[in-house]
Amino acid sequence: MPFEKSKKILIALDYDDQQAALDFVKQLSPDSCRLKVGKEMFTYFGPAFVKELIDLGFDVFLDLKFHDIPNTVAKAVTAAAKMGVWMVNVHASGGFEMMSKAKQALAPFGDKAPLLIAVTVLTSMDETELKRLGVEKTPQEQVIYLAKLAKEAGLDGVVCSAQEAQQLKAELGAGFKLVTPGIRPVGSDAGDQKRIMTPKQAIDAGSDYLVIGRPITQADNPVAVLADVNKSIE
Numbered sequence: 001m002p003f004e005k006s007k008k009i010l011i012a013l014d015y016d017d018q019q020a021a022l023d024f025v026k027q028l029s030p031d032s033c034r035l036k037v038g039k040e041m042f043t044y045f046g047p048a049f050v051k052e053l054i055d056l057g058f059d060v061f062l063d064l065k066f067h068d069i070p071n072t073v074a075k076a077v078t079a080a081a082k083m084g085v086w087m088v089n090v091h092a093s094g095g096f097e098m099m100s101k102a103k104q105a106l107a108p109f110g111d112k113a114p115l116l117i118a119v120t121v122l123t124s125m126d127e128t129e130l131k132r133l134g135v136e137k138t139p140q141e142q143v144i145y146l147a148k149l150a151k152e153a154g155l156d157g158v159v160c161s162a163q164e165a166q167q168l169k170a171e172l173g174a175g176f177k178l179v180t181p182g183i184r185p186v187g188s189d190a191g192d193q194k195r196i197m198t199p200k201q202a203i204d205a206g207s208d209y210l211v212i213g214r215p216i217t218q219a220d221n222p223v224a225v226l227a228d229v230n231k232s233i234e
């Protein structure tokens, strides 16, 4: 597939204005990227917005990071599957039972089921922040620990920072998908992200999908930045 490499970029559509988001999306080709809808846009605009993106031909990653009792999360991922999204996520810290119930809930959808991914340690967190939560492991150790739990629960992969990608690929195998936010092209602002890498470093480290928001959406010429990023990982 000639565009398969380009489809490694998941653009985080974090907008508070639906029309601005759609104006941006309409400049893009579904062959050049996939789209991520997170808590902000979903809370404002809901499933209708997600369906509109799918109707435009885009694969959508519904990033709502579910974390609740197993029954509730299983029902939430079922709703996501009915919406027709390509990927959905939960927090690994919700636990083994929550993750495995969520995975089981997707079985009836067969090959139409979205990929189910677990968030490990948010890319905005570092060792100091983990310690504040009472976690004594380093971010890398905690990511590996939670990723193993997610794999055991049958999930398709994890969200982690690209800094952990190399070790995760080595320990969990090529088929376990690594979705990495905290991507910053050379020269762009880190903002609130702490564990960051450039697109090329992330791909070289073993990331399967790169989540990129502000460096593209807030650029003067987002389409050009996306093209540059795609070129840098070819």
Ligand SMILES: O=C(O)c1cc(=O)[nH]c(=O)n1[C@@H]1O[C@H](COP(=O)(O)O)[C@@H](O)[C@H]1O
Residues within 6 Å of the ligand: 012, 014, 038, 063, 065, 089, 119, 121, 122, 123, 124, 159, 160, 181, 182, 183, 191, 193, 211, 212, 213, 214, 215
């Ligand atoms: O699950 C996510 O997508 C996610 C997990 C994580 O650990 N860190 C993280 O930044 N994200 C999301 O990835 C996107 C990153 O956006 P930018 O920092 O603007 O590139 C945001 O939409 C975050 O919600």
